[in-house]
Amino acid sequence: MGIAERKEREKERRRQEIIDAAEKVFFRTGFDQSSMDQVAEEAELSKGTIYLYFKSKEDLHWAIAARGMEILKESIRRSVAGIRTGAEKLMAIGRCFIEFSEKHRDYFLSLLFFEGKNLEKLHLSKKQVHDAFYGDSPIMILQQTIEEGMSDGSIRTGLPAASLTHTLWAQTLGVLQVIQNKKEVFDLFGIDRESLIRSHIEILRKGIIQ
Amino acid sequence: MGIAERKEREKERRRQEIIDAAEKVFFRTGFDQSSMDQVAEEAELSKGTIYLYFKSKEDLHWAIAARGMEILKESIRRSVAGIRTGAEKLMAIGRCFIEFSEKHRDYFLSLLFFEGKNLEKLHLSKKQVHDAFYGDSPIMILQQTIEEGMSDGSIRTGLPAASLTHTLWAQTLGVLQVIQNKKEVFDLFGIDRESLIRSHIEILRKGIIQ
DNA sequence: ATCATAAAATGACCAGCGGTCATAAATGAT
DNA sequence: ATCATTTATGACCGCTGGTCATTTTATGAT
Numbered sequence: 060m061g062i063a064e065r066k067e068r069e070k071e072r073r074r075q076e077i078i079d080a081a082e083k084v085f086f087r088t089g090f091d092q093s094s095m096d097q098v099a100e101e102a103e104l105s106k107g108t109i110y111l112y113f114k115s116k117e118d119l120h121w122a123i124a125a126r127g128m129e130i131l132k133e134s135i136r137r138s139v140a141g142i143r144t145g146a147e148k149l150m151a152i153g154r155c156f157i158e159f160s161e162k163h164r165d166y167f168l169s170l171l172f173f174e175g176k177n178l179e180k181l182h183l184s185k186k187q188v189h190d191a192f193y194g195d196s197p198i199m200i201l202q203q204t205i206e207e208g209m210s211d212g213s214i215r216t217g218l219p220a221a222s223l224t225h226t227l228w229a230q231t232l233g234v235l236q237v238i239q240n241k242k243e244v245f246d247l248f249g250i251d252r253e254s255l256i257r258s259h260i261e262i263l264r265k266g267i268i269q
Numbered sequence: 270m271g272i273a274e275r276k277e278r279e280k281e282r283r284r285q286e287i288i289d290a291a292e293k294v295f296f297r298t299g300f301d302q303s304s305m306d307q308v309a310e311e312a313e314l315s316k317g318t319i320y321l322y323f324k325s326k327e328d329l330h331w332a333i334a335a336r337g338m339e340i341l342k343e344s345i346r347r348s349v350a351g352i353r354t355g356a357e358k359l360m361a362i363g364r365c366f367i368e369f370s371e372k373h374r375d376y377f378l379s380l381l382f383f384e385g386k387n388l389e390k391l392h393l394s395k396k397q398v399h400d401a402f403y404g405d406s407p408i409m410i411l412q413q414t415i416e417e418g419m420s421d422g423s424i425r426t427g428l429p430a431a432s433l434t435h436t437l438w439a440q441t442l443g444v445l446q447v448i449q450n451k452k453e454v455f456d457l458f459g460i461d462r463e464s465l466i467r468s469h470i471e472i473l474r475k476g477i478i479q
Numbered sequence: 480a481t482c483a484t485a486a487a488a489t490g491a492c493c494a495g496c497g498g499t500c501a502t503a504a505a506t507g508a509t
Numbered sequence: 510a511t512c513a514t515t516t517a518t519g520a521c522c523g524c525t526g527g528t529c530a531t532t533t534t535a536t537g538a539t
Contacts, residue, residue: 062536066486074485095526103490109530116526174446175385178453192454216477218468220460225451226444228467233443234436236384242436243388244402249432258428258436265425266476276515283516292483305497315518317499325498 073113077102078122086165090120090172114182119185124173127166128190130193131159132197145208145214146268152201153263157256161233171239174232198228208268215269222265234259275448284322287312288332296375300330300382326393331397334383337376338400342407349410355418356478363412363441363473367466370445381449384442409440418478425479433477444469 080102084093095116099106113119138155139148152176160167171183178188184222192198238252245251290312294303305326309316323329348365349358383391388398402408412434418424418432448479455461 066535071308072488073528094524096524107490108488110527111487142471148361150308171385174450175298175381177450178326181364212348218465219460220469221460222468223472225447225458225460226465229447229465230440230472232468233441234438235351235444236443237435240384240387244398247403250429250431250435254432255430255436256437258432259440261428262433262436262440262476263472266472266474276506304495306495316497317519318517320498321516472524 060126074122077104077109077112078126079117081119082126082165085120085123085158085238086167090169091107100180117181120172121181121183122168123166125187127163127169128197129161129169130166131156132195132200134159134193135197135200141205142211144211145204145206146213149201149214150260150264152204153260156197157235158237166234168239171232171236174236175252193240198224201228213268227263227267230263231259271441272318273472280394283305283331287314287319287322288329288336292375293338295330295333297377300379315365327391330382331391331393334375335397335400335405337373337379338407340376341366341380342405342410344369345410349414350463354421354423355416356423356464359418359424359476359478360470363470366407367445370449371451377445378449381442382447387398403437408434411438423478425477437473437477440473441469 077098081093081098084097084101087093087252088097093104098119099109102109103216109119113122134156135152142151146216190196201218202260205224205227206220207219209216226259234255238255242252275294287308291308294307294311295301298307305316307320308329312319321330323332328415345362348361352358352361352476393401412430415434415437416430417425419426419430444465448465452462
């Protein structure tokens with residue numbers, strides 16, 4: 060019976076169409092300033108229908124962020140392919156992340172949005188949490204890379220790989236977040252995007268690569 | 270004429286009373302879940318009056334965060350007093366910041382809240398921006414400390430002091446933000462608060478202290 | 480083709496929110 | 510006592526995220 064399968068596909072397609080519409084609206088107006096009515100209109104569906112596919116506005120936003128994660132992950136995968144040492148891969152991942160924050164600003168902002176939210180207060184399913192953190196997520200690739208670097212002697216040992224991984228991730232996101240949100244006062248301090256990134260990279264190079 | 274001064278004092282006191290009330294409400298319920306009506310009730314004033322003293326809910330929240338900044342600043346001031354080298358002062362500031370995030374969680378969360386907001390979209394006065402970033406703010410103390418460490422040879426040179434300052438600040442906030450928001454998945458990775466902080470400190474020690 | 484059942488979609492509706500403003504009360508100068 | 514100015518009020522507004530009784534559409538058995 061192919062009907063069940065077709066219906067399943069159509070359901071998934073509709074889901075994607077709603078995400079498409081939400082992306083247009085959220086990216087155009089900003090998440091906070093966008094309304095579910097706008098999303099419904101863009102999707103040419105009623106608001107009630109949107110809520111058949113997503114249980115809240117935040118849930119829909121998460122779906123967009125998940126797309127961003129996927130893009131970032133693929134980008135990282137490509138960037139480390141063919142590189143030898145863990146340390147070099149690490150640097151490639153860093154550059155990748157930074158590039159992502161420029162080339163896919165809208166998705167990056169979606170990721171940042173959830174970075175500032177307490178996981179416990181987000182009502183996520185097991186699957187959502189798993190996909191974002193555990194499965195082959197960007198952060199797991201980073202951890203594998205770090206373990207690789209510790210094995211091949213290119214990355215300092217002595218700190219647990221998992222701790223180092225999440226610390227690096229957090230530091231990098233912190234820097235990118237400041238670049239995103241505090242641009243306005245950069246002139247006051249005579250700093251800019253590039254100098255912050257260079258400082259960050261230099262600290263990490265000396266701090267964890269041996 | 271002492272009446273104008275008395276009125277000025279009373280106005281300022283009322284302002285502080287409103288912030289007191291808002292703190293109680295926001296800290297109890299969380300900023301997003303709190304309403305201006307609740308604040309008004311707690312302050313035993315009408316909502317309209319609140320809006321005579323603060324131009325928006327966010328403006329009121331900022332006033333709370335500013336108190337947090339003040340506490341952090343004083344704490345930093347005390348912690349660096351009597352310490353010799355820039356590098357040692359730097360470490361003291363780091364510990365201070367981390368302690369602040371524990372001992373004054375509510376204020377710390379207020380700071381984090383604005384860390385995730387784009388400055389340009391916040392409608393802040395010149396004074397608010399100046400006080401938060403320029404005056405003798407925590408970040409300026411950090412910069413002075415770094416310059417001191419560069420002079421006395423305890424901190425690596427080669428990177429502009431201002432860039433290094435803001436990078437350090439951003440990295441540290443990033444780590445504390447992850448600790449705050451991602452606790453829920455720490456078990457999944459076998460990490461915890463302390464191991465992340467240790468990694469962070471170790472990276473910085475090797476990365477910038479010489 | 481007809482019809483009963485189930486699945487999908489609708490949009491009027493709701494409570495709560497941040498924010499406003501015409502009005503009223505309190506205060507101080509005359 | 511009178512009046513002008515400052516301070517305070519709370520009813521009111523528009524908009525939002527979210528719900529749900531109702532309708533429309535698709536399906537499979539007859």
